[in-house]
Amino acid sequence: MKGPIGVFDSGYGGLTILKEIVKELPQYSYLYLGDNARSPYGTRSYETVYQYTLQCVEWFFSQGCSLVILACNTASAKALRTIQQKDLATIAPDKRVLGVIRPTTEVLGQYTRTNKVGIVGTIGTVQSQSYPIEIAKFYPDMKVYQEACPMWVPLIENNEYDSEGADYFIKKHLQHLLQQDKDIDTLLLACTHYPLLIEKLQQFTPSHISILSQGEIVAKSLADYLQRHPAIENKCLQTGSLAFYTTDDTKDFDNKARIFWGNKVESKHTVL
Numbered sequence: 001m002k003g004p005i006g007v008f009d010s011g012y013g014g015l016t017i018l019k020e021i022v023k024e025l026p027q028y029s030y031l032y033l034g035d036n037a038r039s040p041y042g043t044r045s046y047e048t049v050y051q052y053t054l055q056c057v058e059w060f061f062s063q064g065c066s067l068v069i070l071a072c073n074t075a076s077a078k079a080l081r082t083i084q085q086k087d088l089a090t091i092a093p094d095k096r097v098l099g100v101i102r103p104t105t106e107v108l109g110q111y112t113r114t115n116k117v118g119i120v121g122t123i124g125t126v127q128s129q130s131y132p133i134e135i136a137k138f139y140p141d142m143k144v145y146q147e148a149c150p151m152w153v154p155l156i157e158n159n160e161y162d163s164e165g166a167d168y169f170i171k172k173h174l175q176h177l178l179q180q181d182k183d184i185d186t187l188l189l190a191c192t193h194y195p196l197l198i199e200k201l202q203q204f205t206p207s208h209i210s211i212l213s214q215g216e217i218v219a220k221s222l223a224d225y226l227q228r229h230p231a232i233e234n235k236c237l238q239t240g241s242l243a244f245y246t247t248d249d250t251k252d253f254d255n256k257a258r259i260f261w262g263n264k265v266e267s268k269h270t271v272l
C-alpha cells in the first residue's frame, strides 16, 4: 500500500523544510504533523524528546506513511538514532525515518573555505553535540563552533522577530559565536525557525560569512535518497496532495503556520 511522506516537527517550524521539499518534489503526497501541544522540544530532556518523537513517528505509520522525515533539529538530534537503531526493527522494519542533521553535515564542506563553521540551534540541539559528531565523520579537520539561541524560537512564534528586542538577542548570540574565531566563514541555521530571521542575520553578520538554511539541502538530499532507494520510493504516494495536522488547536496552528508556510494553511486536529 502506498502512503504519503510524513514530515514531522515539534510545531510550525518544520513547514520551512516541507516548503522546500514540495518545491523540489511536488509530485509526492505529504502529511505534516506539528506536535504543538507539547512544543517546544528545544528545552526538553533527551528522554522526553525521544518519547514524544517516537509517538509521533508511530502516528505517521498508522496513517500509512512508509517514510518519515524528522524536520525538527531537536528531534533529529535527540531521538532519531534510537528510533533508527532500536525501535524500527521491532515496530516497522520496512519503514524508514530520516532526519535533517546528516544531509546538512554531509555537504557543509562545499560551503566553507576556511574549514571553520558556526552553528546556531536550540539548547537541545547544541547540547546533544550531534552536529560536531556528525561533521567529524565527513570532515575530521573542520572546526565547529556552536551557540544555543533559546530566545529566537519564542521571538519568532510571538511575531516579535522584527523588533528591537529581537535585534538585541540576535546580535548577542551572533557576537558570542563569531568572536570565538574570526575565520568562521559559514553560519548554519540548525533550527527550523531560523530561516525567518535570515534578513536580520544578514544585516548583523559580516558579509564574507555565508548563511545556510537547511530546507533546500534537505529537499535535495531527499530527492537523492528516493532515487537510491526504489523499494521505499515505490511506497510513496504521488498525488501531489498536502495535509496538515496538529496536536493542539487548529485555529492557532493555521494563524501561526502562515508565517512559516507563506500561504494559508488549513489543519486538522489529531490525538496521539
Ligand code: DGL
Pocket (backbone or CB within 6 Å): 009, 010, 011, 013, 014, 039, 040, 041, 042, 043, 071, 072, 073, 074, 075, 122, 125, 153, 190, 191, 192, 193
Ligand atoms: N523545531 C525545533 C528545532 O528545529 C525548534 C522548536 C522547538 O524547540 O520545538 O530544533
